[in-house]
Amino acid sequence: MVLAILSLVQALWAQESPNNVPAPPAATIYVSAEDGNDAWTGKYPNPKGTDGPLKTFDAARLAVQALDKSLYSSIHVRFRKGTYYLPATVNFTNLDSGTESTEVVYENYPGEAPAISGGMRVTKWIHEGGSLWRASLPASTQYFENLFYNGVRRLRPRLGLPTAAFPLGVYFRVYGTVYVNNADAKLPYNANCSVEIKDNQWECFDRFIYSDPSTASPVPISSQWKNLNAGATPSNPNCDPSNGSTAPAGDIALLIFEQFSTSKLPISCIDTTNRVVYLTAPTAFSAAKPTESGFIESNRYLIENVEDELDQDGAGIWFLDRSTSPNWTLKYEALDGEDPNKDTVVVPQLKQLIVASDLQYVTFKGLTFEADNYTVWPQGHASIELEPDIGAAVSFQNSSHITFDSDTVRHISGTGTDFISCITDPNHGTNPSTRPEPECVATLPAPSVAKNAIENSAFYDIGVLGLRIGDPYLSTDEEDSVPEDTTVENNVVEGYGRTIPASFGIAQGEGHDNLYTHNEVYDGYHCAISISEQLASGAPHGVGNARNTISFNDVHNLLQGIMNDGGSIRIQSGNDYYTAPGNKILNNRIHDVTDASIMDANGYGGHGIYMDDQTGLVDVENNLVYRVSASTVYTPHGPAKPNKANLIKNNILAYGRLGMIEVGDPYPYYPSGIPASPDDVARSFKVVSNLFYFDRSLASSPAFSVIAGCAWTPFAYPLFEDFESNLYWRTDGKFAGDHMAFSVQKEEDTNTMDTKPPCAPGPAYDPTWYDFYTFKHWMTEVHEDEESIVANPKFKRPEYPYDDYSLPDGSPGVGFSPFLPDGAGRYPSSSLIMPPAIPATFVTEKFNPSTDY
Numbered sequence: 001m002v003l004a005i006l007s008l009v010q011a012l013w014a015q016e017s018p019n020n021v022p023a024p025p026a027a028t029i030y031v032s033a034e035d036g037n038d039a040w041t042g043k044y045p046n047p048k049g050t051d052g053p054l055k056t057f058d059a060a061r062l063a064v065q066a067l068d069k070s071l072y073s074s075i076h077v078r079f080r081k082g083t084y085y086l087p088a089t090v091n092f093t094n095l096d097s098g099t100e101s102t103e104v105v106y107e108n109y110p111g112e113a114p115a116i117s118g119g120m121r122v123t124k125w126i127h128e129g130g131s132l133w134r135a136s137l138p139a140s141t142q143y144f145e146n147l148f149y150n151g152v153r154r155l156r157p158r159l160g161l162p163t164a165a166f167p168l169g170v171y172f173r174v175y176g177t178v179y180v181n182n183a184d185a186k187l188p189y190n191a192n193c194s195v196e197i198k199d200n201q202w203e204c205f206d207r208f209i210y211s212d213p214s215t216a217s218p219v220p221i222s223s224q225w226k227n228l229n230a231g232a233t234p235s236n237p238n239c240d241p242s243n244g245s246t247a248p249a250g251d252i253a254l255l256i257f258e259q260f261s262t263s264k265l266p267i268s269c270i271d272t273t274n275r276v277v278y279l280t281a282p283t284a285f286s287a288a289k290p291t292e293s294g295f296i297e298s299n300r301y302l303i304e305n306v307e308d309e310l311d312q313d314g315a316g317i318w319f320l321d322r323s324t325s326p327n328w329t330l331k332y333e334a335l336d337g338e339d340p341n342k343d344t345v346v347v348p349q350l351k352q353l354i355v356a357s358d359l360q361y362v363t364f365k366g367l368t369f370e371a372d373n374y375t376v377w378p379q380g381h382a383s384i385e386l387e388p389d390i391g392a393a394v395s396f397q398n399s400s401h402i403t404f405d406s407d408t409v410r411h412i413s414g415t416g417t418d419f420i421s422c423i424t425d426p427n428h429g430t431n432p433s434t435r436p437e438p439e440c441v442a443t444l445p446a447p448s449v450a451k452n453a454i455e456n457s458a459f460y461d462i463g464v465l466g467l468r469i470g471d472p473y474l475s476t477d478e479e480d481s482v483p484e485d486t487t488v489e490n491n492v493v494e495g496y497g498r499t500i501p502a503s504f505g506i507a508q509g510e511g512h513d514n515l516y517t518h519n520e521v522y523d524g525y526h527c528a529i530s531i532s533e534q535l536a537s538g539a540p541h542g543v544g545n546a547r548n549t550i551s552f553n554d555v556h557n558l559l560q561g562i563m564n565d566g567g568s569i570r571i572q573s574g575n576d577y578y579t580a581p582g583n584k585i586l587n588n589r590i591h592d593v594t595d596a597s598i599m600d601a602n603g604y605g606g607h608g609i610y611m612d613d614q615t616g617l618v619d620v621e622n623n624l625v626y627r628v629s630a631s632t633v634y635t636p637h638g639p640a641k642p643n644k645a646n647l648i649k650n651n652i653l654a655y656g657r658l659g660m661i662e663v664g665d666p667y668p669y670y671p672s673g674i675p676a677s678p679d680d681v682a683r684s685f686k687v688v689s690n691l692f693y694f695d696r697s698l699a700s701s702p703a704f705s706v707i708a709g710c711a712w713t714p715f716a717y718p719l720f721e722d723f724e725s726n727l728y729w730r731t732d733g734k735f736a737g738d739h740m741a742f743s744v745q746k747e748e749d750t751n752t753m754d755t756k757p758p759c760a761p762g763p764a765y766d767p768t769w770y771d772f773y774t775f776k777h778w779m780t781e782v783h784e785d786e787e788s789i790v791a792n793p794k795f796k797r798p799e800y801p802y803d804d805y806s807l808p809d810g811s812p813g814v815g816f817s818p819f820l821p822d823g824a825g826r827y828p829s830s831s832l833i834m835p836p837a838i839p840a841t842f843v844t845e846k847f848n849p850s851t852d853y
Helices: 002-015 057-065 775-780
Strands: 026-031 074-079 082-085 090-092 103-108 114-117 119-121 126-129 132-136 147-149 152-154 176-180 193-198 201-209 253-257 262-271 276-279 300-304 317-321 329-333 345-348 354-357 360-365 368-370 392-397 400-405 408-412 415-420 453-455 458-462 467-469 487-489 492-496 506-508 515-517 520-524 529-532 549-551 554-558 566-572 584-586 589-593 606-611 619-621 624-628 631-635 646-649 652-656 659-663 685-688 691-694 705-709 721-724 727-730 742-745 770-773
Touching: 026 057, 057 074, 057 090, 082 119, 147 329, 176 193, 368 392, 392 408, 408 415, 415 458, 554 566, 566 589, 589 606, 606 624, 624 631, 631 652, 631 705, 652 659, 659 685, 705 742, 770 775
Parallel strands: 026 074, 074 103, 082 114, 090 354, 103 360, 114 368, 354 392, 360 400, 368 408, 392 415, 400 453, 408 458, 415 467, 453 487, 458 492, 467 506, 487 515, 492 520, 506 529, 515 549, 520 554, 529 566, 549 584, 554 589, 566 606, 584 619, 589 624, 606 631, 619 646, 624 652, 631 659, 646 685, 652 691, 659 705, 685 721, 691 727
Antiparallel strands: 119 345, 126 132, 132 329, 147 152, 147 345, 176 201, 193 201, 201 276, 253 262, 253 300, 262 276, 317 329, 742 770
């Protein structure tokens, strides 16, 4: 008894301040979807059943708001098990904030897994016969484009279903781009024919030719589709007459796969005579680079939500019939053994689940967020980098000191979670360079988005981006108003880009001093982790995208044959006059990347580490990169100014399919096409003490070069790239004697290359443009990499499927310091959230890891 009393005294003493003032208590509010009541106080249930937990999230938020936070050390809102179907978005404001001394925590009840849902469960299904079921929806139902059956995303009917068991549809290809002349470009229905490609040829960005008008069409596009209501769209004299459909305008959607974007646009009408599909709105386009977007010949596209394609027994596809009023009809083709009256069918209803504006010192822990209702109808989605017009299911705006810990974000139509700045627009929406993103609910002239942490969480089955930190650069951005000191640690992002495939797993726009570490990102259709500043012509405010660190991440199974121009880990942080300093890519493991070249003749760009545009001063060290479909390290241009080179040091770079180190085109910043003198040349890479391991050569198909792209010219050599003390090993042991091991560009030939030195898009170049050297002559005659060696590094077992790049014998030389590749990825722990495998939403193709790299 004495010991017990002493322990109690010590516990009480520990809670007192140095002035013997008792520490404030913690407050707890309970919430239960199953047996709560918003008329109660939120206390733990009493035996009489007269008081107990609240029922809804918003009631709990208001209860916290009503507390005097100065009286408590912390405030905890604990959610019991069950699904909380939100009637409306939960909006947090500054009134809901905690303080530095009193944190507010919204968390799961220990051992239980509550889910916060923006969806509606569909019940009372009627069996129509065969595999077809239907349900009449409430008149208040909001339009939706996604459906989840027992937690699995199911698709709308797509054109060209090959079999009922394969509902991913068929890729079709643009037959031709539509151009109009000067006179026709001025007609009202040609308003989206807005870029003059050449004299009297204006490209149209809202239409394309789907097959040769002079031959029988193999493309099953029809102006008679049941839910194509051409009469409801603005008059276009070229379109087929209305078929009498009563469906809403734009009910059928088209997804176009462009160079590195994927716009999703509703179909307006069809001209079957000239074989032209018209869209309700244009795709995104750049007048300076029109070939990067638009309906370019051979681009892939999909058409979805074609009611005529619903009749596929056992396909697991669905269609929302909005021609019935006032209650829409939901139709579902069930898979074998499914009964929607026994299973859980959820359709999203809320555009966003949680929106927090100017919130501070709040933690969300152990909660699951699911089923947001992002839709593209009717205006369409014109895809641009970061997809900033697509809001997040859980959005933190102008908020600081937010902790998102051990949460799950899943079954998402749009973006999973974002932390963004919403800055007051001095031009009131008239200038795009100062206009906040559409999801901003409020703005501040100088907000703080600082010291937020996203950790130990899972983001899976995501329609667009998994996690977004910041948005594209605006001229109103200031150093203290963009995301800074953000920590993204120990998370998993899987199955992203499921509705808009040109999406990143973890994406940062404008921001600085952020840390992305020990995450696992995989099964995505574009970059895993991407930092992109997208600077305009004016100088950035403050430091720009500086001092960000991407470290110890494990990223793999990327692009999957769908997208081009993807770097698994990518930084873009500069322009033609400014280079952001201090960015680092350290200790990451990157592998198994397949770009669109596997299915497209013009496909390209499945890189490992990617310094985009004019990025420089990035420290790239201790990374393991292997089995990528282009080059292990790449930059398209490199920094525009001298003394800004990226440092590539102490990395293991293996099995790049096309190359190991590549500079795409280092010449774009010189008016004449070439530098005036060597002093004007900006170095892209300094390459030191790396291990290059490969099994391909220039004679391989496709051709492979250790140093790929546009590397050097005699007058500028060796300024574009500087190699020092590297190890090279080709698995056949014959690299040292290869007479075409390294290449140097010859003098420019104005007869064949205009005013540029030879520069080819990738290693499929004309060998006559180059002088070739053995490894020895490259060192002795070109005087490059003079301390390097050709030697087997003796990895333990690097071949697939073992992928063991450890070095049992220690360093192989060249100053290489061994590191442990297995240190990348999430921390080993029994509490890791392990997401399930996520079904593909598009037809994918992947290179064979045993033979194709």
